[in-house]
Amino acid sequence: MIRQSQGFLTQVYAITDFIFIQLVFLFSWWLKFRSGWIPYENTLPIADYALWSLIYGGIAIFLSYFVNFYTPKRRKKFSYELFTVIQVYTVSLLILLSFLFIFKEVHISRSYLLLFLVNNIIMISFYRYILKHVLRQLRERGYNKQFVLILGAGTLGKRFYQNLLQHPELGYEVVGFLDDHQTTHEVGFESYKPILGQIDELERILESLIIDEVIIALPLAAHHKYGKIINICEKAGLKTLIIPDYYDYLPSKPYFDNFAGIPLINVRDIPLDEFRNRFFKRAFDIIFSLIAIILTLPLLICIAIGIKLTSPGPVIFKQERVGLNRRTFMMYKFRSMKVQKESDSDTKWTTENDPRKTKFGSFLRKTSLDELPQFFNVLFGHMSVVGPRPERPYFVEQFKEEIPKYMVKHHIRPGITGWAQASGFRGDTSIEDRIKHDIFYIENWSFIFDIRIIWKTIVNGFINKNAY
Structure with a gap:
């Protein structure tokens, strides 16, 4: 159900973006040709501009899907969204200019297109910021939660749980732990969410509770269990994330790369590698x-x-x-x-x-x-x-x-x-x-x-x- 709602939200994002683009088109038209604040010479009818505005909106929505802009990114900062907006809408305008050149639309005002671009970036970024802020407030109040199950109640699992408590704005809630070596938390950790059972009971737990993500925080000695755990999670349609037992040795934010068909852990995430x-x-x-x-x-x-x-x-x-x-x-x-x-x-x-x-x-x-x-x-x-x-x-x-x-x-x-x-x-x-x-x-x-x-x-x- 939650994944269906996320798909619905993705569609809402796309439709809202398209509507905003057309509203910005009308505002930019008024600002350029009707407000009297900006001098201009004779221009084409508004209908000619409206056609290209619709095309521009379609290009922008397509590019947004292409760069996964509509995929939920709770962990990303707003600066990431702002940069993506600038990229998507600037590239969309360049593509639109190519179409104008191909179809020899030489009378479309280039200064208007620049104004249209700037207003789009400002308005889309503004409404995205407001939306992100509202969602953050809702998550802190307990709405739009994502429920997490942690496999492993040892040092890794407990540290992840502690870190998650420090970021309520992300909207994640731990439902409990699974562990093969303890049934209750040791002294000093009684306030943690309960240990619900052993790792072999994962399938039963997933059927009885609402869970969105499973975090594997097991020691290296338990790596032989990963295959079965991942298969169970994928059968249930859940996202699975692994905390490597050696993460203390990684110098920074690692991510998975792919080389010659083999997944590799890249120990340093460098945005300029893209x-x-x-x-x-x-x-x-x-x-x-x-x-x-x-x-x-x-x-x-x-x-x-x-x-x-x-x-x-x-x-x-x-x-x-x-x-x-x-x-x-x-x-x-x-x-x-x-x-x-x-x-x-x-x-x-x-x-x-x-x-x-x-x-x-x-x-x-x-x-x-x-x-x-x-x-x-x-x-x-x-x-x-x-x-x-x-x-x-x-x-x-x-x-x-x-x-x-x-x-x-x-x-x-x-x-x-x-x-x-x-x-x-x-x-x-x-x-x-x-x-x-x-x-x-x-x-x-x-x-x-x-x-x-x-x-x-x-x-x-x-x-x-x-x-x-």
Whole structure:
């Protein structure tokens, strides 16, 4: 019955989205062509636009089904839904533009379509946020519950139960435990839900109680029982989840991958491993870096002239850095020091009163203007606008032995700015703290997170007391 209601909710989501798209179409039409707030020239009848609005709605609903946007995701944050809305509705508009090009609909206002897109993202996100908030409140009050049975009343099962109690907003309720080695909880755990029987009684328990998910929290010694347990759960149409007895050894959020037809546990869930996420991040990098280069072109020329006038040598300083997948690349910066041996620049830190710096170079470093050429690294694909800062090979070899998980930062492209830098960890600051921030960024990446880091970098300013 609960699964039927979830299917019904999926249909309600799709229908509601489609209705909202058409309401947004009418609002955007009024805003653009009837409000008088936005100037426009002669336009097509509203019926012509309405046809394409219906097509756009169909495309958006299809893509939402395609990316499983309507599948219930109690454990996902709202930022996930927001990012998915932006992706789905932006890609839908690109597909619509392709249709307009094919059918030579050249008189459809492109500025109206942009307004339509922005309003769609705002309205769909707003109603989704309200709906998510309402569902969360209902779950905390005991409505829309999902009932869970835990197999194993040992350390794993008890820890899962404790963690679940701390998140009532998820709407999960444990009905009890099954365990082969104890019939009641030991002293100190009497308040836990009861032990309903042994593992072999699972089929009887599933027939007598309303259960939606079964959590297997058994020790490795009981792995031979997994096959029978899973078969019983699938026969009953229940979702089964396994807590591995070795999860304490996993460094972060693991997930199952598939390689050569064999399921594998991937110990680190990296959002940028997904093609669509990499595609959108790369597209954003190219657009952002092109805009940045065009806007700062006069400044780039002035800095180049300033370097030439204040010290002999090349304008651009190139240095080997370690990037994506531990591959090296040449990172570009404006030269801020006197020309020196490559061995010195690759193995020595810059100090506050470093005699190698030129006067003009000190200014460039303090204001971070020496970093501007790295937008060309972004265009060439060596770097991203946002990501962990790249380091020299000499120090990478040193840090990987001294700092736990240091090499994890190379799972994604390095960036001009990053979560660590935006949080104040730049220059002469703790490498350990930087790595913690880098790993947090890698595991929690989203398009909104990138925008937040860029905004925080701009707001905090480019002048930093630790930038030597």
